[in-house]
Amino acid sequence: MQWWAPIPSPTRTSPTYTSSSALSRRLSACTHQAHQSWARLAVQDTHFGKHVVPAGTTAMVNMWAISHDKAVWGDPWVFRPERFTEQDLSVLGSDLRLAPFGSGRRVCPGRMMGLLTVKLWLGRLQQEYEWLPAKPIKLAECLRLSMEMKKPLLCRSVRRGEEAA
Numbered sequence: 001m002q003w004w005a006p007i008p009s010p011t012r013t014s015p016t017y018t019s020s021s022a023l024s025r026r027l028s029a030c031t032h033q034a035h036q037s038w039a040r041l042a043v044q045d046t047h048f049g050k051h052v053v054p055a056g057t058t059a060m061v062n063m064w065a066i067s068h069d070k071a072v073w074g075d076p077w078v079f080r081p082e083r084f085t086e087q088d089l090s091v092l093g094s095d096l097r098l099a100p101f102g103s104g105r106r107v108c109p110g111r112m113m114g115l116l117t118v119k120l121w122l123g124r125l126q127q128e129y130e131w132l133p134a135k136p137i138k139l140a141e142c143l144r145l146s147m148e149m150k151k152p153l154l155c156r157s158v159r160r161g162e163e164a165a
Contacts, residue, residue: 040106063100064147079139129157 039060046053053059068076073083101111108114125131134154142150 125157127160129159132156132158 039058042053042055042057042059044055046055066072070076101108101114132155134156137153138149138151140150141147
């Protein structure tokens with residue numbers, strides 16, 4: 001079964017291995033699509049090439065720029081979660097193309113719990129509900145505190161086994 005193939009609605013009493021495995025691959029690919037940024041504080045004056053970073057400066061890793069680099073991703077503007085199953089990518093900090101939990105000595109200690117919690121909740125929502133678009137999706141962005149969708153993403157959820165309203 002391909003990761004993007006429709007997943008049979010699992011029953012609460014006996015989900016099949018095939019449906020659980022496909023759902024797990026889909027959830028992993030989709031959660032990797034969402035990138036986060038992380039900051040570091042220079043505790044002393046730091047020289048970086050010809051530049052000086054004064055003590056007390058907060059440095060942000062521009063994960064948005066990394067995740068939209070055509071040289072790295074080829075088609076960064078296309079939502080393609082399968083790119084994360086086609087390549088050997090780690091979100092645990094060893095691959096800086098995708099490091100939502102930071103890297104090195106200061107990597108987030110709760111990264112595994114965070115990943116598992118997101119997968120658990122997304123899995124339960126996928127299991128309980130069918131998700132339908134409320135309006136046509138427009139992917140325009142605007143910069144606020146972080147890069148956000150210009151128009152909020154709206155959807156309808158229908159509990160599995162019930163009629164769509």
